[in-house]
Amino acid sequence: MTTTVPTSEPTPTPTSTSAAFAARVVDAVKLYGTGDTRVRALDGVSVDFPAGRFTAIMGPSGSGKSTLMHCAAGLDTLTSGSAFIGDTDISALDDRRLTLLRRRRIGFVFQSFNLLPTLTVAENITLPLDLAGERPDPEWLDALVDTVGLRDRLHHRPGELSGGQQQRVAVARAFAGSPDVVFADEPTGNLDSRSGQEVLWLLGRTVRQAARTVVMVTHDPVAAAHADEVVFLADGRLVDRMSEPTAERVLDRFKSFAPHPSRRR
Numbered sequence: 001m002t003t004t005v006p007t008s009e010p011t012p013t014p015t016s017t018s019a020a021f022a023a024r025v026v027d028a029v030k031l032y033g034t035g036d037t038r039v040r041a042l043d044g045v046s047v048d049f050p051a052g053r054f055t056a057i058m059g060p061s062g063s064g065k066s067t068l069m070h071c072a073a074g075l076d077t078l079t080s081g082s083a084f085i086g087d088t089d090i091s092a093l094d095d096r097r098l099t100l101l102r103r104r105r106i107g108f109v110f111q112s113f114n115l116l117p118t119l120t121v122a123e124n125i126t127l128p129l130d131l132a133g134e135r136p137d138p139e140w141l142d143a144l145v146d147t148v149g150l151r152d153r154l155h156h157r158p159g160e161l162s163g164g165q166q167q168r169v170a171v172a173r174a175f176a177g178s179p180d181v182v183f184a185d186e187p188t189g190n191l192d193s194r195s196g197q198e199v200l201w202l203l204g205r206t207v208r209q210a211a212r213t214v215v216m217v218t219h220d221p222v223a224a225a226h227a228d229e230v231v232f233l234a235d236g237r238l239v240d241r242m243s244e245p246t247a248e249r250v251l252d253r254f255k256s257f258a259p260h261p262s263r264r265r
């Protein structure tokens with residue numbers, strides 16, 4: 001794989017802020033359902049995601065990782081509390097402004113790639129920019145294409161690529177518009193371990209060499225070890241943070257957070 005990494009300074013978007021935190025939630029509560037079926041998916045979480053860092057969100061199944069990511073990224077709304085992208089309180093935005101903010105300031109990588117099958121790789125990568133009516137920065141885009149190793153696949157359709165290649169397209173798409181933060185939800189969940197390692201390496205390298213910000217949900221200690229810091233959720237609560245994680249330390253810590261379903265209502 002070609003591994004030319006973007007080394008140019010990031011081009012700030014007009015909407016970027018100088019906040020030290022690319023994203024954060026404050027006193028976040030999320031309830032699903034009512035009465036006996038009510039679930040407290042987030043139970044008063046306050047957590048920040050520093051700009052220029054790769055943060056992993058870890059926790060047992062059902063601990064609220066995806067809910068936290070979706071609410072922090074404006075894909076879902078909190079029952080109470082606030083969510084910020086930079087200095088912008090997204091809990092206060094109407095649907096139209098929230099959609100614009102998601103297009104301009106947030107990148108997404110999902111477990112299932114979410115590429116459009118009728119578009120080429122090149123068209124998929126620039127789709128969020130096209131939707132936002134923005135012109136790509138050609139130098140940044142060019143460097144990204146090399147970083148993800150897809151130059152010889154630019155005119156292929158996603159169906160002609162392996163899963164790992166498709167996820168690398170999704171990574172390039174997420175970073176294409178120089179968003180304030182890229183949220184990745186189990187980005188290696190559908191990949192074999194080698195392709196998964198490549199995607200994690202790409203995320204980490206783009207953060208460190210091009211000053212980008214990534215927040216990744218994972219249940220995999222090996223994946224979490226690629227991050228600069230791991231935040232641990234259990235039962236909808238933030239229970240710990242770990243800097244400079246290793247897979248062994250993450251696994252050890254993870255084992256101590258057994259879920260307690262009875263406390264969730």
Ligand SMILES: Nc1ncnc2c1ncn2[C@@H]1O[C@H](COP(=O)(O)OP(=O)(O)OP(=O)(O)O)[C@@H](O)[C@H]1O
Nearest residue numbers: 032033039041060061062063064065066067068219
């Ligand atoms: N749309 C929904 N309606 C009802 N309950 C939900 C909904 N989404 C999530 N939940 C519940 O909220 C809790 C947290 O779910 P969430 O998906 O955030 O956990 P998770 O840590 O991401 O889990 P996993 O690792 O299994 O994906 C769980 O008990 C889940 O069943």
